[in-house]
Amino acid sequence: MSPAVDVQHIAKAFGQFQAVREATFEVRFGEIFALLGPNGAGKSTTIRMILDIIRPDSGTIRVFGRPLDDAAKNQIGYLPEERGLYKSQKVLDMMTYLGTLKGLKPAESRKRAMSYLERLELADFAKKKVSDLSKGMQQKVQFAVTVMHEPRLLIIDEPFSGLDPVNRMVVKEWLYELRQKGSAIVMSTHQMNQVEEMADRLLMISRGQQRLYGEVQAIREQYAIHAIIVEGQGDWSRLDGVTQVESLNEQRRGAVRLHLRPEVSYDDVLAAIARDDSLTIERFERAVPSLDDIFIQVAEEDAQEVRWLNRREAEREVEKEAV
Amino acid sequence: MTHQRRWWLVARHEFISNITKPSFLFATFGIPLFIVVVMVIVAWITASTIDSGEVEGERLGLYQAVDLLPAELLARENIRSYKDWESAQTALDDGTLDALIQIGPNYYADGKVGLYSYGTVAEDLQERVEELIAEALMIQVGEARYADRLLNPARMSIYVEDTGRTLTRDNVFGLFILPMAFVVLFMLTLQLTSQFLMAGVVEEKTNRLMEILVTTVKPLDLLAGKVLGLGAIGLVQVVVWLAIGLVALRLGGDLPFLEAVALPLDLLLVVLAYFVLTYFLLGSLLAGFGAIVDSEQESRSYAGIVTLPLVLPLFFIFNFFSDANGPLPTLLSLIPVTSGMAMIFRMSFVAVPLWQVLLSLGLLLLTTLLVLVIAARLFRWGILLYGKSPTPREIWRVIRSGQTQRQTQEVRA
Structure with missing residues (x-):
């Protein structure tokens, strides 16, 4: 059909x-x-x-x-x-x-x-x-x-x-x-x-x-990054395999995005958190971006491209004048 | 579903939704009623004026320096004759007389006659004096019974053999008033229907219904449906007006100048053909303009420009009177838009060669079809033009190419 x-x-x-x-x-x-x-x-x-x-x-x-x-x-x-x-x-x-x-x-x-x-x-x-x-x-x-x-x-x-x-x-x-x-x-x-x-x-x-x-x-999925979003208490930077802790300005307090080293799996992180008594979690999920994020990201890329093109244009103008 | 059905649906919708509008009902019934009321008032005032201007009861005096009016005529008409001018004047001054007739000493050479009075002299009195003098002259010649002929030597009728119509002095006015009445009727109807047409298009454009409509109905069907539906409304209006007019005439009795208004069938058919075609021509033009303008106010000025040529023949009415088959009337009766009125004028006055009628109608038909197609293109293109008026160049490009928006500057992206 x-x-x-x-x-x-x-x-x-x-x-x-x-x-x-x-x-x-x-x-x-x-x-x-x-x-x-x-x-x-x-x-x-x-x-x-x-x-x-x-x-x-x-x-x-x-x-x-x-x-x-x-x-x-x-x-x-x-x-x-x-x-x-x-x-x-x-x-x-x-x-x-x-x-x-x-x-x-x-x-x-x-x-x-x-x-x-x-x-x-x-x-x-x-x-x-x-x-x-x-x-x-x-x-x-x-x-x-x-x-x-x-x-x-x-x-x-x-x-x-x-x-x-x-x-x-x-x-x-x-x-x-x-x-x-x-x-x-x-x-x-x-x-x-x-x-x-x-x-x-x-x-x-x-x-x-x-x-x-x-x-x-x-x-x-395509826009997903190798990261997880967790909510809870504790010092997340102590975890093995975490390269960056990014706090999310969401309504719920305490939510952070943990960026992971490529070889670290989600299960590894979850197991590590479970082993560490100083960490408690209320939420644990893969960091799949919302369409909003993707939308903004794409629009931003376009805007950058425009800025780049405008700059090129301006440089050419300057070159022309110099000649 | 076929296209015939589509335009039929649009036409029916336009007809039903517009015929119930208060403005239509007012124009259709209100205007003729208003005219009838005005006519009644005018007739009443005229009648009362005639009553007060009673000529028969006036006291007339006469001073004649020559022996023109015989004594028996003066006795019959109850006119007092004076031997000298001074006593006649005194009689007028002291109110013994209402009016004084003075026949000069050289009357037979110069025809000088004076009519004296205080206040205005009734027109009827002047006529009566003329009649009296004519009668007196005929008495002197010895042929009193020809006095009427002296005043009115010939009541001519003109027999136009090729149209079979008879023109008399009385009904020439009737012949003139007939095309005038039709033209006025047509103009009024056209104005109303075109206003509805434009208002409808502008409404659909501004509320974006047009976008839905054109994804459903072909622009040409939409246009044809609108023009037809509103044309039917105009027809209803004309019929109502004619009916009211006929009833009013019947009630008003027989008026001599309307004797010639008996409409010959051939003329009636031609009039109808011109009405219908001219309406389509203007209707399509106006709908096309309606699609490219942005507000109803703006659309009105276009309507004015478009309908102006329609009354052009009126400015040359004397050319039609003097030589209705002359070059200018012939030209005007061939050009679409002016041809309707011009041809009706010509056919009322003289016999028009059949080939000219057919050529004129053919040209009108061709133009109408062409305009319909052009208007449909403008329609399709214009509906997406929001908030800006196109330049004449853009309009011309659309008309020529038939393409939509390909080259236009900006549409809402």
């Missing part, structure tokens, strides 16, 4: 500005795929290219195994980051209309709209105008509109922005359910904890360049 989305070497420039330099990835059915990157990294541009709102300068994009066509559009649900609805229309009428545009029959669209409103506990507002709804309610309606036609590919920009914890849970459950049913879900977000919790695979782009791509867990 071909992937839901197959992107090969796309690039896109707006005038002088290179929004996307190079990206190659695929999104599979039955997975939640996270699209990460700092502001202005090219996430929205990439999404818009997948949706054929804008066309790449080079590279190919296939959706459901072929270039995006109208039949495919009926099976896509898209929720842009900045959202809006027809404010002066009645909730149910508007949902029915947008459902029919996605190919549902009017009666079916109305039925589904109503059942989704019930599920979101908004049934009482079906006949109300959209503008009468609170912002959070409107967000939920927008989400319902996006998934009403049970899309095989769902693309959401910041799915949880503006939602309270309860509604965040509702939307999250809904996304899991869609994944269970085999839909491919692309979510673009800044919230790394959500990605760690929900996403199966991820793509991180920075400055239009693809930086990380693959299984979320594998990427975290």
Whole structure:
């Protein structure tokens, strides 16, 4: 089975500005795929290219195994980051209309709209105008509109922005359910904890360049350093094989990261701690970096590169002037 | 699902959601009611003025230096004759007379007649004096029964054999008022629907619904659906106005100048064709502009520019009167946008060669299709332009290339 989305070497420039330099990835059915990157990294541009709102300068994009066509559009649900609805229309009428545009029959669209409103506990507002709804309610309606036609590919920009914890849970459950049913879900977000919790695979782009791509867990492993995180009391530097004790500014006091010599195994350290009566531990784990750490690290590397390039540029200017 | 269904869905949605708007209901029912009320007031005021200006009861005096008006005519009309000018003037001064007619000593040579009164002289009185003098002249010739003909030698009817229409002096005004009424009607309808159209596009653009819509519906379908749906709204409005107008006319009784308003079928069909095509042309243009502007306010100025050429023929109305088949009227009736009004004018006044009508309609149709495609391109490209206005050069590039954003400066990345 071909992937839901197959992107090969796309690039896109707006005038002088290179929004996307190079990206190659695929999104599979039955997975939640996270699209990460700092502001202005090219996430929205990439999404818009997948949706054929804008066309790449080079590279190919296939959706459901072929270039995006109208039949495919009926099976896509898209929720842009900045959202809006027809404010002066009645909730149910508007949902029915947008459902029919996605190919549902009017009666079916109305039925589904109503059942989704019930599920979101908004049934009482079906006949109300959209503008009468609170912002959070409107967000939920927008989400319902996006998934009403049970899309095989769902693309959401910041799915949880503006939602309270309860509604965040509702939307999250809904996304899991869609994944269970085999839909491919692309979510673009800044919230790394959500990605760690929900996403199966991820793509991180920075400055239009693809930086990380693959299984979320594998990427975290890839960035793992040979270290452990411990919490407890005692002088950790006394332990054999520890090269550096790094205290972590986490909320919990006393957490430190112990960097280890390559030949020392985690079991060796644990055994050593157990043998040493002056040390007590409450927590002991491998130091797998959070996506937040990785994100910051990658962004920082890029920033350094930029600084280096700028310096080179400046030096060249000086050389030119000297000549 | 096929595309026909898509644009149909959009059209139906636009129709239903706009027809219930208060501004539509007000314009559709409020404006004609307002006009009817104004007309009733005007009619009432006019009627009361005529009552007070009663000519029959006025006391008229006459001093004639030559023997023009015979005694029996003066007796019949109850006009008092004075032998000398001073006593006639005294009678006017002391209020014995309302008005005084003075026939000069050289009347047969110079035709000088004076009409004296305090206050204004009713127009009807002047006419009556003219009629009296004409009658007196005919009596002197010995043919009193031709007095009417002397005043009004020919009531001419012009038979236009190739259109089968008859023009009389009375209904020339009717012929003129017909195209005028249609043009005014069309302008009002166009203004309202185009405002809805632009407001809708600008709303969808600013709240980003457009991004969802274009990933669902082809821009051309979206555009066609909007133009059609709102066009249907305009049609409803025209029908309502016509119905109210007809009822008002029926209630108002037969007005002589409206006799010619009986609309020939051929003209009606041509008028409809121009209405529909011109509406599509302007509707697509406005929707295209709606997509590239950033606020409704900005869109209004574009709307003004786009709809201005529509009324251009009105400025040359005298060219149409004098020679409706002349070069300028012919040219205006061929250029799309102005062709609707110009051709309706021409066809009302004269017989227009069939090939010109067909050429004009053909040009209009071609232009409309072209504009529809261009507007769809602008539509697609414009929806991602937030917070900035494109330069004419950028717009031109998009229209030519049909490509979206390839060269544009900046879109939200």
